[in-house]
Structure formats: C-alpha cells, structure tokens
Amino acid sequence: MMNLSGPAIAVRDLRVVRGGAEVLHGLTFEVPRGQVTGLLGPSGCGKTTLIRSIVGVQIVTSGEVAVLGEPAGSPALRRKIGYSTQSAAIYRDLTVLENLRYFAAVLGAGKDDAERVLEEVGLAGTGRQLAGALSGGQLGRASLAVALLGSPELLVLDEPTVGLDPVLRQDLWRLFQSLAERGVTLVVSSHVMDEAARCHRLIILREGEILADGSPDGLRERAGTTDLEEAFLRLVKEKAERVR
Amino acid sequence: MSPTITLATAGRILAQLRHDRRTLALLVGVPTVLMILLRYVIDDAASFDRLGPTLLGIFPFIVMFMVTSITTQRERATGTLERLMAGPLGRFDLLLGYALAFGAVAAAQVAVVLAISLTWLGLEIAGSVWLLVLVAVLDSLLGMALGLFFSAFARTEFQAVQFMPAVVLPQSLLCGLVVPRDAMASWLERLSDVMPLTYAVEAMQEVARTGDVTGVLVRDILIVAGCAVLALVLGAATLRRRTP
Numbered sequence: 001m002m003n004l005s006g007p008a009i010a011v012r013d014l015r016v017v018r019g020g021a022e023v024l025h026g027l028t029f030e031v032p033r034g035q036v037t038g039l040l041g042p043s044g045c046g047k048t049t050l051i052r053s054i055v056g057v058q059i060v061t062s063g064e065v066a067v068l069g070e071p072a073g074s075p076a077l078r079r080k081i082g083y084s085t086q087s088a089a090i091y092r093d094l095t096v097l098e099n100l101r102y103f104a105a106v107l108g109a110g111k112d113d114a115e116r117v118l119e120e121v122g123l124a125g126t127g128r129q130l131a132g133a134l135s136g137g138q139l140g141r142a143s144l145a146v147a148l149l150g151s152p153e154l155l156v157l158d159e160p161t162v163g164l165d166p167v168l169r170q171d172l173w174r175l176f177q178s179l180a181e182r183g184v185t186l187v188v189s190s191h192v193m194d195e196a197a198r199c200h201r202l203i204i205l206r207e208g209e210i211l212a213d214g215s216p217d218g219l220r221e222r223a224g225t226t227d228l229e230e231a232f233l234r235l236v237k238e239k240a241e242r243v244r
Numbered sequence: 245m246s247p248t249i250t251l252a253t254a255g256r257i258l259a260q261l262r263h264d265r266r267t268l269a270l271l272v273g274v275p276t277v278l279m280i281l282l283r284y285v286i287d288d289a290a291s292f293d294r295l296g297p298t299l300l301g302i303f304p305f306i307v308m309f310m311v312t313s314i315t316t317q318r319e320r321a322t323g324t325l326e327r328l329m330a331g332p333l334g335r336f337d338l339l340l341g342y343a344l345a346f347g348a349v350a351a352a353q354v355a356v357v358l359a360i361s362l363t364w365l366g367l368e369i370a371g372s373v374w375l376l377v378l379v380a381v382l383d384s385l386l387g388m389a390l391g392l393f394f395s396a397f398a399r400t401e402f403q404a405v406q407f408m409p410a411v412v413l414p415q416s417l418l419c420g421l422v423v424p425r426d427a428m429a430s431w432l433e434r435l436s437d438v439m440p441l442t443y444a445v446e447a448m449q450e451v452a453r454t455g456d457v458t459g460v461l462v463r464d465i466l467i468v469a470g471c472a473v474l475a476l477v478l479g480a481a482t483l484r485r486r487t488p
Contacts, residue, residue, distance in 0.1 A: 018488060019488075055330050056330065056485070056486065057326055057329060057330050057485060057486055057487060058486060058487070059486045059487065059488050073485065073486065075332075078330065078331050078332040079331070079332055081330065083327060083330045083331075085323040085326060085327065087322070087323055088322075088323075089322055089323030089324045089326065089327040090322075090324065091256070091260060091322075091324060092322070093260045093263050093264055094256070094259055094260055094263065095263075098256070098259055102252055102253075102255075102256040102259075103327075103331075105248065105249065105252035106249050106252060106253075106328065106331055106332065106333050107331060107332065108248070108332070130263065146327070
C-alpha cells in the first residue's frame with residue numbers, strides 16, 4: 001500500500017562506520033514527497049554514504065532510515081526507487097538500448113520504457129551506440145536513464161550533473177523539476193553550490209554532520225547573503241566558532 | 245527468483261559476448277588450437293586417446309573460471325552489481341543467468357573442439373559423445389561457480405586474473421594429467437582426492453575408456469555436480485545487497 005501522508009524519507013540518528021572511521025555522525029532529517037531535495041557538501045562529506053543508506057545498499061551502524069514508509073532496503077522498495085551511482089553503472093560492452101532493455105526487463109518495466117527514458121535524458125540518437133563509445137557526459141546520462149526506468153516514486157541521484165556543460169545541466173534540472181511536478185520525490189547530490197538554488201530544499205552536509213537544512217531562501221536569510229556559496233562558507237565559519 | 249529476470253540476465257551476458265567477437269573467437273579457437281598442438285606433439289594415436297579427453301575436461305573449466313571471475317569483478321567495480329542489488333533482481337537470478345549463458349558458450353566450445361578431435365585428429369572414445377559433452381559442460385559450470393566465488397576476494401581485475409593460476413594450476417597438476425594419481429606420493433594423492441577437477445578428469449577418462457556407464461562415472465558426475473552447486477551457493481553468499 002502506498003503511504004502518501006508520511007514523508008518520502010525519514011532518517012533518525014543515522015550512524016555509519018566505513019573503513020574503521022565513523023563517516024556519518026547521527027543524522028536526523030526528513031525529505032518531503034514531490035520535491036527536489038539537494039544534498040550538498042564538499043567532496044568526502046558523506047553524501048554518497050548517506051545516499052547508499054537511503055537506497056539500502058549500505059551497512060549502517062545504528063539509527064533508522066525509512067523510505068516511503070518502509071525500512072530502507074526492504075524488498076517492497078526495490079521497484080519504487082530509481083538509483084544512479086556517481087560513476088556510470090552500465091555495461092560498456094552493450095549498446096545504450098541493450099543496457100536499458102536489460103534493466104527494464106529486470107524491473108518489469110514496459111517494452112517502450114527504454115525509448116522513453118532515452119528521450120528524457122536527451123540521448124535519443126545514441127541508442128545503437130556501444131556505451132563504451134559514449135563521451136563522459138553521455139555515459140552519465142545513460143546511467144541516469146536507467147534510474148528513470150519503470151517510473152519510480154523516488155529518485156536518488158548521486159552527482160548526476162558532474163562533467164556536463166551548462167546547457168545540458170540546465171536541461172537535466174528542468175527534467176528533475178518536471179518529474180517533481182508529477183509527484184516524484186528526488187534526492188540529488190551535488191558539490192556545486194550553484195545547483196542548490198534549483199532545489200526546493202537543501203540539506204548541507206559537512207564532515208558527516210548536517211550543517212544546514214532548509215529552503216534556499218531560508219539559508220540565504222540565515223547567513224545574511226544572497227549568494228549560496230557565500231552562505232555555505234559563512235555557515236561553516238559560524239559552526240567552527242560555536243565549537244570553539 | 246524470477247525466470248524472466250534470469251533469462252534476461254543470460255541474454256544480456258550473451259549479448260555482451262556477441263559484441264566482443266575477439267573474446268568469442270579466443271574462447272573457441274584457443275582450445276581447438278591447443279588440441280591440434282597436443283595431437284601432433286604426442287604424435288601417437290593411443291596416447292592421444294588417453295590425454296585428449298582429459299584436456300577436453302580441463303579447457304572449459306579453466307576458461308569459464310577465468311571469464312567468470314573477471315566479469316563478476318567488473319560488475320562489482322563498475323557499480324552494475326550494486327545497481328542490480330538495489331533492484332528486484334535476486335542473487336540466484338544473477339547466478340543462474342551466468343550459468344545459462346556460460347553453460348551455452350561452454351557447450352559450443354566443447355562441440356567445436358570435439359568435432360575436430362573426432363574427425364581430423366582421429367580421437368577415438370569408447371563411450372557416448374553426449375556423455376562427454378555433458379561432463380564437459382558440468383566442468384565448465386564448476387569452473388564458473390568457483391570463478392564467481394573467488395572473484396569476491398579480488399579487489400581488482402589484476403588480482404582476479406592471478407586467481408586463475410592459483411586455483412586452477414594446482415588442480416591441473418594433481419588431477420592425474422601429468423602423473424597418474426596412484427603413482428604420486430600418498431599425501432599428494434590425498435590432496436588430489438579433495439580437488440573437484442580430479443573427478444572431472446576421471447569422468448572424462450571413464451567415458452573415453454568404456455562404453456558402459458560405470459559406477460565410477462556416475463559417482464564422479466555426482467561429485468562434480470555437487471561441487472558446482474556448493475560453489476554456486478558459496479558464490480551466492482558473496483553477493484550482498486548491503487556492503488560496508
């Protein structure tokens with residue numbers, strides 16, 4: 001049963017230890033449905049670990065992660081979440097269309113779904129090319145296309161716009177927005193602050209802790225600046241002073 | 245487990261091979277050339293009749309071990325495994341998909357080598373050709389299952405390649421190919437008693453030696469099949485939905 005009332009994601013006191021060191025130090029937050037939530041922060045702040053925890057492929061040390069009303073990683077969620085890893089997780093020795101058709105078959109998505117998602121990420125002309133022959137940006141979009149298969153309720157995308165030129169980045173953010181308008185929940189990580197302005201909501205991570213959680217406007221107001229990058233730097237400084 | 249996903253996975257693996265013509269040519273060509281070389285190196289029909297079937301059992305084992313350990317390692321490294329594990333695919337869907345695809349390739353490989361051996365090279369076997377193919381395909385599945393299991397211990401493709409000589413060569417040395425097993429030191433013979441390739445090779449020799457389905461042959465086939473299933477179950481245990 002679809003639980004439409006609750007938040008899309010509810011994380012409580014999430015701790016994750018990787019390679020002997022704690023990388024997430026007790027995160028608590030909620031992600032509302034039908035919005036684009038940006039997960040921002042510098043490289044190495046724990047974005048990918050948090051994303052893996054939401055998708056249910058990360059061994060967590062303690063805490064709770066509930067996704068669409070179910071514990072993260074439960075079998076009922078496996079067709080409802082579209083997941084795209086930071087590096088393109090597709091078969092380089094298959095054509096783009098063969099990749100999409102395979103993943104569509106695994107998900108039980110319809111036959112025409114491969115063509116649909118290819119169109120959505122702007123790769124319609126490349127279906128018959130070997131994935132290994134694509135450019136870096138195309139490869140990333142092909143991997144993103146796989147996450148769109150089967151029209152999942154929740155899309156979790158780890159740095160989907162890395163290595164893309166400004167035009168393509170804008171196209172993708174338009175796609176994310178239109179998906180959210182259709183009711184899809186999106187969690188999109190990025191380490192580029194200018195993408196933050198396009199999100200409905202921002203969660204800023206730093207060294208495994210939540211530095212800020214709110215709307216872009218709320219953050220600007222709190223930091224007293226209109227520039228989000230500047231706001232981030234001020235928040236870091238403010239936190240450092242509080243610790244001292 | 246789902247037959248649709250299993251078949252889609254087998255089809256995907258075969259499609260990958262279809263794009264990689266050189267690998268396909270090597271898979272079938274190398275054992276053929278080695279068999280021809282062996283025939284003329286020995287240059288004695290009776291000895292070839294004894295050694296030929298042994299090699300027919302070892303080739304598919306080695307080749308499938310290598311191909312599987314590297315392909316699986318690559319699935320881990322490129323993130324396709326993580327993507328599949330986040331979705332509805334079951335571990336045995338993946339394993340059986342591999343078994344079906346590589347089993348088919350092994351059957352094709354054995355068919356070509358056997359056809360050339362029986363005609364051009366004048367190999368004579370007393371037993372049924374079909375039994376020979378059956379045992380050879382079982383050998384390939386054993387190699388595949390072991391390759392899958394050992395790939396879990398390889399962090400890089402480089403390490404995965406090194407597992408091939410480490411796992412395969414000791415078994416090849418002790419299986420009775422170089423020196424008959426009862427002529428070896430007793431501790432070596434006992435060691436070869438617990439190596440599955442020993443029984444694979446013995447089964448091939450039984451089929452070549454006599455037209456009867458002997459008790460030894462049935463026992464050997466059961467041992468090889470049992471080892472393959474055991475290795476598959478162990479391999480399944482290494483495929484985790486959640487990783488550190």
